[in-house]
Amino acid sequence: MAPASPELISPRSARVSAARRLGRRNFRSKERLFLAEGPQAVREAAGHRDTLVELFATVEAAERYADIVGEARDAGARVHLADEQVIADISTTVTPQGLVGVCRFVDTPFEDILAARPRLVAVLAHVRDPGNAGTVLRCADAAGAEAVVLTDASVDLYNPKAVRASVGSLFHLPVAVGVPVERAVAGLKDAGVRILAADGAGQDDLDDELDKGTMGGPTAWVFGNEAWGLPEETRALADAVVRVPIHGRAESLNLATAAAVCLYASARAQRASGGCRFVTES
Numbered sequence: 001m002a003p004a005s006p007e008l009i010s011p012r013s014a015r016v017s018a019a020r021r022l023g024r025r026n027f028r029s030k031e032r033l034f035l036a037e038g039p040q041a042v043r044e045a046a047g048h049r050d051t052l053v054e055l056f057a058t059v060e061a062a063e064r065y066a067d068i069v070g071e072a073r074d075a076g077a078r079v080h081l082a083d084e085q086v087i088a089d090i091s092t093t094v095t096p097q098g099l100v101g102v103c104r105f106v107d108t109p110f111e112d113i114l115a116a117r118p119r120l121v122a123v124l125a126h127v128r129d130p131g132n133a134g135t136v137l138r139c140a141d142a143a144g145a146e147a148v149v150l151t152d153a154s155v156d157l158y159n160p161k162a163v164r165a166s167v168g169s170l171f172h173l174p175v176a177v178g179v180p181v182e183r184a185v186a187g188l189k190d191a192g193v194r195i196l197a198a199d200g201a202g203q204d205d206l207d208d209e210l211d212k213g214t215m216g217g218p219t220a221w222v223f224g225n226e227a228w229g230l231p232e233e234t235r236a237l238a239d240a241v242v243r244v245p246i247h248g249r250a251e252s253l254n255l256a257t258a259a260a261v262c263l264y265a266s267a268r269a270q271r272a273s274g275g276c277r278f279v280t281e282s
Helices: 014-021 025-031 039-046 059-064 066-074 084-090 110-115 130-143 160-166 181-190 206-212 255-271 276-281
Strands: 033-037 052-057 078-081 099-104 120-124 147-151 175-179 194-198 219-223 240-243
Touching (some): 014 052, 014 084, 014 099, 025 033, 033 039, 033 160, 039 052, 039 066, 052 084, 059 066, 066 078, 110 175, 110 181, 120 130, 120 181, 130 147, 130 160, 147 181, 175 181, 181 194, 206 240
Parallel strands (some): 147 175, 194 240
Antiparallel strands (some): 033 099
């Protein structure tokens, strides 16, 4: 059985035009749809319940990734064969990989995240670069975080660069969007989560926090803007402001690298004897 119908969709099709418009935030917000590009993102979207709506694929990609096309069909998505120019018109990458999915929004209400009593959370406050946002989401997923929160001052979660940088992690864990930072911190504190603000000028050292054994409980890390970090009013909301120690001569760490270090430090502490994961999962 062929992976898709042999008839190519017309470049002037209303479906192609609608997909192309999703490169713009106002259309994404209006339709509550976004683009997932490439085989990894499309596969993850197809496996995420009721998420993948349509799939555009070149003939070559449909043959190469016949299993993904099959998963898309099984998920109820409409599959369209398209020539390379159509894919290029829809895609936001310089070198498209031949698969572009149209997906429903997947964000989770903040209240649902709190109700799940998360033990490790990444809060992105004032993060404006979509590539950084997607990479931090990927780091949070890899470190075993239960949720990510993007504040109302942060970048659009569904920006194509953010979706690509998450490499499918967008579909793996709950993500809340548009939450004021004050509300995010207050809600997490009420849920018994300790708030740590990551800042290069922090008074507390990450190594010292680990040595003191203070990081084994439920924790939320608040990460700030790539260029100017966290404003004073946001740092003041945290239980502690923590810096990643620089042992060499580097001036600083970029946001995604610092986030990975902080999240993995918490993950390790939580999995040690006496940590919250050790207690709840034993």
